[in-house]
Amino acid sequence: MARGAVAIGRLGGWAAAGFVAVALLAPLAAVAWQAEFARAGLSADWGAVRFTLWQAVLSTLMSVLLAVPVARALARRRFAGRGLLITLLGAPFILPVIVAVLGLLAVFGRGGLLNAALGWVGLGPVSIYGLQGVVLAHVFFNLPLATRIVLMGWQGIPGERFRLAASLGMSRAQMFRMLELPMLRDVLPGAAMVIFALCLSSFAVALTLGGGPAATTLELAIYQAFRFDFDLGHAAVLALVQLVLAGGAAALALGFAVPTGFGPGLDRVVRRWEADGLVPRLIDAGAIALAAAFLLLPLGMVVWRGLGGIAAMPATVWQAALVSVGMALVSTGLTLVLALSLARRGELWGYLGLAVSPMVVGTGLFLLINPFASPMALAAPVTVAVNALMALPFSLRVLAPELRRVEADFGRLADGLGMRGWARWRWLLWPRLRRPIGFAAGLSAALAMGDLGVVALFASPDWATLPLMMFRLIGAYRMEAAAGAALLLLGLSLGLFWLFDRGGRVDVDA
Amino acid sequence: MRHLAIAAGVFLATDAVAETPVLTIYTYDSFVSDWGPGPAVETAFEAECGCDLRFVSAGDGAALLARLKLEGARSEADVVLGLDTALTAEAAATGLFAPHGQSPVVDVPNPAGEAGAWSDPLFLPYDWGYFAFVYDKGKLAHVPASFEELAASDVSIVIEDPRSSTPGLGLLLWVKAEYGDRAGEIWAGLKDNIVTVTPGWSEAYGLFLEGEADMVLSYSTSPAYHLIAESDDSKAAAVFPRHYMQVEVAGKLAGTDQPELADRFLAFMLSDAFQSVIPTTNWMYPAVTPEAGLPDGFAGPVAPGQAILLPPEAVTGLRDGALAEWRAALSQ
Numbered sequence: 001m002a003r004g005a006v007a008i009g010r011l012g013g014w015a016a017a018g019f020v021a022v023a024l025l026a027p028l029a030a031v032a033w034q035a036e037f038a039r040a041g042l043s044a045d046w047g048a049v050r051f052t053l054w055q056a057v058l059s060t061l062m063s064v065l066l067a068v069p070v071a072r073a074l075a076r077r078r079f080a081g082r083g084l085l086i087t088l089l090g091a092p093f094i095l096p097v098i099v100a101v102l103g104l105l106a107v108f109g110r111g112g113l114l115n116a117a118l119g120w121v122g123l124g125p126v127s128i129y130g131l132q133g134v135v136l137a138h139v140f141f142n143l144p145l146a147t148r149i150v151l152m153g154w155q156g157i158p159g160e161r162f163r164l165a166a167s168l169g170m171s172r173a174q175m176f177r178m179l180e181l182p183m184l185r186d187v188l189p190g191a192a193m194v195i196f197a198l199c200l201s202s203f204a205v206a207l208t209l210g211g212g213p214a215a216t217t218l219e220l221a222i223y224q225a226f227r228f229d230f231d232l233g234h235a236a237v238l239a240l241v242q243l244v245l246a247g248g249a250a251a252l253a254l255g256f257a258v259p260t261g262f263g264p265g266l267d268r269v270v271r272r273w274e275a276d277g278l279v280p281r282l283i284d285a286g287a288i289a290l291a292a293a294f295l296l297l298p299l300g301m302v303v304w305r306g307l308g309g310i311a312a313m314p315a316t317v318w319q320a321a322l323v324s325v326g327m328a329l330v331s332t333g334l335t336l337v338l339a340l341s342l343a344r345r346g347e348l349w350g351y352l353g354l355a356v357s358p359m360v361v362g363t364g365l366f367l368l369i370n371p372f373a374s375p376m377a378l379a380a381p382v383t384v385a386v387n388a389l390m391a392l393p394f395s396l397r398v399l400a401p402e403l404r405r406v407e408a409d410f411g412r413l414a415d416g417l418g419m420r421g422w423a424r425w426r427w428l429l430w431p432r433l434r435r436p437i438g439f440a441a442g443l444s445a446a447l448a449m450g451d452l453g454v455v456a457l458f459a460s461p462d463w464a465t466l467p468l469m470m471f472r473l474i475g476a477y478r479m480e481a482a483a484g485a486a487l488l489l490l491g492l493s494l495g496l497f498w499l500f501d502r503g504g505r506v507d508v509d510a
Numbered sequence: 511m512r513h514l515a516i517a518a519g520v521f522l523a524t525d526a527v528a529e530t531p532v533l534t535i536y537t538y539d540s541f542v543s544d545w546g547p548g549p550a551v552e553t554a555f556e557a558e559c560g561c562d563l564r565f566v567s568a569g570d571g572a573a574l575l576a577r578l579k580l581e582g583a584r585s586e587a588d589v590v591l592g593l594d595t596a597l598t599a600e601a602a603a604t605g606l607f608a609p610h611g612q613s614p615v616v617d618v619p620n621p622a623g624e625a626g627a628w629s630d631p632l633f634l635p636y637d638w639g640y641f642a643f644v645y646d647k648g649k650l651a652h653v654p655a656s657f658e659e660l661a662a663s664d665v666s667i668v669i670e671d672p673r674s675s676t677p678g679l680g681l682l683l684w685v686k687a688e689y690g691d692r693a694g695e696i697w698a699g700l701k702d703n704i705v706t707v708t709p710g711w712s713e714a715y716g717l718f719l720e721g722e723a724d725m726v727l728s729y730s731t732s733p734a735y736h737l738i739a740e741s742d743d744s745k746a747a748a749v750f751p752r753h754y755m756q757v758e759v760a761g762k763l764a765g766t767d768q769p770e771l772a773d774r775f776l777a778f779m780l781s782d783a784f785q786s787v788i789p790t791t792n793w794m795y796p797a798v799t800p801e802a803g804l805p806d807g808f809a810g811p812v813a814p815g816q817a818i819l820l821p822p823e824a825v826t827g828l829r830d831g832a833l834a835e836w837r838a839a840l841s842q
Contacts, residue, residue: 047841102716110666110705111721129706204709207671208717211706214841220709224673227572228833230579230600316544366580374586376566468539474712476545477735477793479719 013345016338023389024352027364028243032236045221045238052217053245055131055206056199059138064192066139067146068184070291073284074147075154085292086151087498092295093144094446094493095302096467097204098474099486103298104128104137104209106305113297133209138202142195144295149194149397152436153187154180156405172280187401193253194397197246197354218242222357232363239360246355250348299490306487309480317485320469321492327384327465328448328496334388335444336437339395343403350396353389361386383465387448394447395440402436403429438504442497449493466492532562533771536574536585538592539567540792547784547791554783561771570710571676571758575601582606583765588772591636591760591779596679596829598633598759599822607632608764610773614780617799618757619817630822633759636779637794640753640812641680642730643667646744650724653748657685661699668705668714668723672833675710676756679829681727684754686832687820693832697839704840729756734807735793746811753812755819758794 074086092100107113108128115125128136157179165175203219218238225235342350365382369375375382406429414428430437450467464472466489473482542548542565552563566586568577571593578585583606593601601607609631616628618638628635643660645653654660660667670678686693705723708714718726725748733745760779762772778784786800789808796804820828 098713098716101713102720105717105720105722109720109722204713207674208706208708208713212701212704212840213671213707213837216837220671220673223709227576228673230576314544363580366577370581370584471712472539472543472545474716475540476543477715477732477739478545479716 012341013343016341017346017349020338020342020349020352020389020392023385024356024361027361027368028236028239028356030364030367031232031239031360045218045241048216048218048221049241049245051206051215052200052202052219055134055138055202055215055217056196058131059135059142059199060192060196062135062139063142063146063195064188066143066291067150067191068188069283069287070143071147071150071154072180073287074151077284077288083502085288086148087494087501088299089144089147089291089295090442090446090497090501091144091299091490091494092140093142094443094450094497095141095299095490096450096470096486097208099302099470099490100141100298101137101205101208102305102486103302104140106301107297108133108136113301129209129211131210131215133211134202134206134215137205137209138195138199140295140298141205142198143291145394146191146195147291148439149191150184150187152398152402152439153183156402157183189253190397190401193250193351194354194393196249197351197393200242200246200249201354201357219357219359222359226359226363235360235363239357242357243355246351250351250355302483302490303487305483306490307484309482309484310487311484312478312481313484313488314481316464317466317469317473317481317488320464320466321488323463324449324466324489325492325496327380327387328445331384331387331391331448332441332445332500334384335391335395336441338388338392339399339440340403340437342392342396343400347396347400351393353391354393358386358390380463384448388444391444391447394443398436398440398443399433402433406432435504438500438502441504442500445496445500446493449489449496530560530562531768531771532564533559533588533768533775534564534566534586535589535591535775536566536568536577536587537590538570538574540570541565541592542567545791547787550787550791551784554787555775555778558778559771559774561768563775571597572674572679578606579604585763585765587763588766588768589760589762589775591758593633593759593761594676594680595755595757595759595819595822596676596683596825598630598761599826601761602632602822606763606765607761608766608769610634610762610776612773612776612780614798616780616797617795618797619755619814619819621755621817621819622821630759633761634776634779635757635759635797636784637788637792637796638755638757639794640730640747640755640817641677641684641727642732642747642750642753642812643725644718644728644732644745644747645725647746648744649721653746655748656750657688657696657700660703661696663703665703665725666705666723667700667703667725667727668717669707669727670711670714671707671709672836675708677711677714677727677729678707680754680756682832682836683820683825683828684818686828686835687754687818688752694835694839697836698842701840701842707840729794730812731789731793731795731808734789734805737807738790738805749811750816752816752818755817756794757797757819 074082095103105112105128109115110125110127118125161179162175165179170178201219202217203223206215206217207220218241222235222238222242225231225238339350365386366375369378369382410428410432414424419428466485470482470485470489473485537548540546548565552565555563568574574590574592575597578587578590578601581587585606610633612634614628614634615626616635617626618628618635619625620627623629650665652663652665654663654665669681672678672682685696689696706717708717711728714726715728717723730747730753733743733747736742736745760776762769762776766772780798782800785796785798786802788794788796789805795808
């Protein structure tokens with residue numbers, strides 16, 4: 001790396017890391033400070049810790065392992081509608097939980113498509129409720145994320161390597177061992193860490209599909225400590241346990257990851273000769289078809305239910321949609337600035353957003369702000385900032401490896417040419433990073449659209465976001481209008497995602 | 511830090527001397543939504559008080575109380591509207607509330623005492639309802655008539671978690687009040703009927719409408735919504751021997767800077783202008799029956815004689831034990 005760029009990058013990185021740490025850890029400290037922290041015991045929570053870990057490990061393994069064949073198929077096949085499919089496959093990840101759960105139930109529930117089909121061929125119904133349902137829903141949410149991260153890994157292997165391997169007459173197994181395995185070892189631990197941390201803080205999914213209090217997660221225990229017992233010390237201890245678990249997973253993941261050493265290529269997409277046979281074709285087609293069915297059928301049901309409700313939606317829903325889009329855009333900008341700064345220095349800090357309980361952050365911020373100003377007056381900036389911090393891990397996961405790769409591959413050349421500052425950004429980084437930047441921006445925007453957590457705590461009487469509005473509609477029994485609002489939310493989230501993601505891929509053969 | 515505190519103090523002060531007095535009411539989210547009672551109540555009260563009524567919403571009743579505890583004496587709230595009798599003992603213990611000084615006659619069933627009397631010195635009721643299992647008449651032929659019958663049947667139900675929702679807590683207290691020491695046994699019997707436990711009412715009712723379960727824990731007035739707003743008479747509430755009540759109340763904060771306005775609002779709350787909007791916006795029984803009577807769909811099926819309700823101070827002692835029984839029975 002160039003010394004000049006490094007100096008600036010380092011400064012920005014530390015500043016960003018400091019911001020993240022203060023914004024997320026100070027609230028935790030504030031909650032603990034309110035209570036007699038040391039006195040809170042944990043003995044009653046081991047069941048919750050065990051279940052939380054078990055479901056998170058299962059969900060992560062399933063998501064990551066299934067992502068490999070799907071990503072490989074998408075990486076080496078070209079077909080009509082491929083770009084659209086890749087965009088749509090991102091959708092489950094950004095859906096509000098209740099929308100996704102209702103979509104899943106329409107397919108896997110008691111009266112869903114799957115049981116109808118099973119009944120038709122004379123098989124008994126299967127139940128989605130229990131550990132299997134929790135894992136199914138988590139895979140539904142996270143398989144798309146894992147697929148995209150792995151897909152980027154595949155696209156990061158220079159095409160020349162495959163061409164060289166083909167001309168050397170390497171077998172498929174050899175090619176896997178020499179080219180694909182090292183990439184997977186670099187990419188999978190990070191993807192697994194992000195998904196594991198995400199599943200750790202699961203609450204509504206685990207409870208709704210878990211079938212009962214046996215499916216109590218840490219986040220639910222935190223919720224109970226706040227609402228049922230109003231025991232802030234207990235909540236803070238539980239949040240700390242969650243932080244340690246997620247931190248442990250991160251340390252493990254970083255320990256496993258082995259950086260790839262492919263060296264620079266010419267960034268060209270190259271035909272994959274080894275994938276020409278009939279068997280690979282069938283495997284790839286099967287992987288794509290199964291993943292598409294698994295992910296798109298529930299989405300299709302959300303769309304189907306929502307179409308009828310669009311007309312039933314009151315005008316305030318559209319206002320809420322505008323508020324949500326505006327806040328999502330600001331939040332995305334903040335996420336990108338933080339992610340690009342942290343990608344060079346202090347990357348680990350960026351993942352804090354995954355490890356701290358949203359409930360604790362929200363409450364802690366409330367406690368911190370309350371002595372000085374009305375939390376409601378600051379609802380908009382606080383929501384934007386927290387959404388940015390919660391989306392940061394995903395953007396960072398996408399951007400950091402790419403930035404490192406570009407610097408490793410071309411950094412010395414750029415240094416030799418004296419490219420620094422703007423020139424380095426304009427000619428070296430932007431052309432190579434625009435695809436991950438677009439993807440990261442799309443993810444951040446869509447995630448910010450769907451967020452409900454923090455805004456609910458700070459809710460201002462004067463405005464509402466779209467997810468909040470959707471909950472109000474359900475609370476007023478207006479399920480049809482709520483389904484319409486869910487569809488609008490899905491459309492806007494996907495629209496923003498597509499705009500950014502597509503923007504990053506313009507002129508690039510993806 | 512001190513500068514910030516001073517600056518905040520200045521802003522608050524300017525707020526307080528503004529010409530129109532502002533009455534701030536903390537309430538739950540569905541009260542202030544466009545479809546809740548909030549907008550009509552605001553218009554009606556502002557027409558007579560010469561003030562600005564400002565609703566601030568926070569989740570549900572339990573979230574409201576948690577928020578008040580977080581804010582403590584510094585709270586901007588003048589009135590809190592939306593706690594229920596499962597929470598009032600805990601709310602009274604915070605010392606944040608002031609006596610309302612009123613002695614209204616209300617149409618709220620009073621299983622423990624004299625009909626029409628209201629004895630709580632801190633909180634006044636504004637509406638109430640019976641918890642009940644709601645089902646679809648076209649889909650469920652044999653409707654269980656008690657918890658025992660439900661447990662013995664293969665009828666499936668969706669319930670809410672008592673740790674995260676007020677209907678869930680209501681059901682917990684219902685079973686406890688009805689069966690006492692046998693509550694754990696009843697829950698064990700219900701285990702195979704329970705499809706799942708959701709974090710809140712919204713998820714549970716959504717699952718029920720999707721056909722995931724035969725019945726859902728809701729209110730005896732839920733079918734009235736479908737009847738009145740959707741002209742759909744397919745939903746009904748299963749009648750059990752006794753039904754636990756939810757009484758929703760409001761109280762005045764001791765730290766209010768608008769004590770007279772707060773008193774006026776509490777009196778207004780029991781007047782016809784407020785009470786007549788409750789049935790078709792909050793879908794609950796009004797605390798004082800409006801002059802025009804109740805809309806169709808609010809007559810029956812549960813009679814006031816079937817009402818049960820634990821006194822607020824009893825809830826505090828029973829709650830944690832009942833939750834432990836519930837968890838133990840359903841976690842097997």
